[in-house]
Amino acid sequence: MTQIIPQPGIMDIALYVSGESRLPGHDDVLKLSSNENPLGCSDAARAAYAAAAADLHRYPSTDHIALRRAIGDVHGLDPDRIICGVGSDEVLQFVTHAFAGAGDEVITTEHGFSMYPILARMVGAVPVTVPEMDRRIDVDAILCAVTDRTRIVFIANPANPTGTMLTPDEVQRLVDGLPPHVLLVHDGAYTEFAAGADGGVSLVDRHPNVIMTRTFSKIHGLGGLRIGWGYAAGEIIDVLNRIRQPFNLSNAQMAAAEAAIRDTTFRDHCADLNARMRDRLRQSLIQMGIGCDESHANFVLARFIDPAEAEAADAALRADGILVRRVAGYGLPAALRITVGDEDGVTRVIDCLGLFMADRR
Numbered sequence: 001m002t003q004i005i006p007q008p009g010i011m012d013i014a015l016y017v018s019g020e021s022r023l024p025g026h027d028d029v030l031k032l033s034s035n036e037n038p039l040g041c042s043d044a045a046r047a048a049y050a051a052a053a054a055d056l057h058r059y060p061s062t063d064h065i066a067l068r069r070a071i072g073d074v075h076g077l078d079p080d081r082i083i084c085g086v087g088s089d090e091v092l093q094f095v096t097h098a099f100a101g102a103g104d105e106v107i108t109t110e111h112g113f114s115m116y117p118i119l120a121r122m123v124g125a126v127p128v129t130v131p132e133m134d135r136r137i138d139v140d141a142i143l144c145a146v147t148d149r150t151r152i153v154f155i156a157n158p159a160n161p162t163g164t165m166l167t168p169d170e171v172q173r174l175v176d177g178l179p180p181h182v183l184l185v186h187d188g189a190y191t192e193f194a195a196g197a198d199g200g201v202s203l204v205d206r207h208p209n210v211i212m213t214r215t216f217s218k219i220h221g222l223g224g225l226r227i228g229w230g231y232a233a234g235e236i237i238d239v240l241n242r243i244r245q246p247f248n249l250s251n252a253q254m255a256a257a258e259a260a261i262r263d264t265t266f267r268d269h270c271a272d273l274n275a276r277m278r279d280r281l282r283q284s285l286i287q288m289g290i291g292c293d294e295s296h297a298n299f300v301l302a303r304f305i306d307p308a309e310a311e312a313a314d315a316a317l318r319a320d321g322i323l324v325r326r327v328a329g330y331g332l333p334a335a336l337r338i339t340v341g342d343e344d345g346v347t348r349v350i351d352c353l354g355l356f357m358a359d360r361r
């Protein structure tokens with residue numbers, strides 16, 4: 001038996017469960033379990049990544065200035081108020097590390113992204129999970145849960161895995177109701193799929209206690225490269241930079257991300273395809289008798305009668321070589337989260353679930 005004992009609380013951290021990528025017996029798996037971009041990434045990003053191979057011996061820039069300028073140019077933001085990380089996960093980790101500690105409370109919601117409680121526990125803080133209302137974040141429930149010990153409130157907007165979204169007025173009411181010592185993290189991993197959403201920019205510009213986070217993993221199709229960013233008041237960004245490792249991003253990551261963010265044509269094409277395919281998938285599910293809320297992200301939540309039916313649907317999809325995500329761990333045991341694929345991918349899901357439902361009902 002080892003005498004090396006982990007710090008208190010570490011063994012309470014649930015291991016993150018990620019989307020599978022293999023199915024025994026299927027060479028041609030349709031992976032719709034991790035909200036990846038079915039079109040891949042922009043050609044310009046791929047070329048920039050390859051070109052970066054010429055400089056493998058060089059350390060990367062520590063301040064990410066070229067990438068921050070590119071993000072600033074495209075989104076009309078001050079680069080000095082942007083921080084970049086290894087996926088938005090790392091930016092969320094900086095935030096938790098910097099602003100919550102042992103015994104503090106971190107608020108997350110019933111069906112919220114599973115990393116939030118993991119991050120809270122990593123710093124010894126207590127995750128406080130508040131109920132949602134019909135799979136939507138409930139602003140009043142969050143405000144009721146705030147105490148003197150609350151340090152951070154995490155919301156994803158659009159939310160994962162429900163795909164639902166708060167209106168700008170609801171988010172404003174949340175910010176207005178928070179005491180000034182509480183930081184609101186407005187996680188915009190899926191912002192680009194929500195028509196007209198600004199990801200929290202206007203909120204950050206009006207409130208010093210809000211940070212928004214964004215990712216290159218979804219609309220930009222660079223999940224494998226791990227790049228994300230955050231935007232907040234200069235004072236907040238300054239704090240986060242103090243705990244960031246100087247060389248957290250590689251040359252190749254930054255080169256690809258810079259090219260990706262400047263390729264707004266590819267981005268808009270992906271958003272347009274997603275909106276059309278998401279609508280098609282949702283309408284088809286509803287016609288089959290499967291519950292499906294309006295989604296503002298690049299996935300839909302398919303709701304079955306009970307957990308057994310969801311499990312059977314998952315088995316039918318797997319038998320056809322299609323991987324989607326069971327979301328029982330998010331308090332949704334009767335649902336499957338299905339990433340919106342391209343035209344062929346969506347057709348395969350509709351055909352498979354159509355047969356499955358015809359058999360059952």
Ligand code: PMP
Nearest residue numbers: 087088089156160189215217228
């Ligand atoms: N926030 C939400 C809501 C997510 O769904 C994800 C990805 N699963 C992330 C953040 C993290 O994304 P990444 O680290 O790839 O940027």
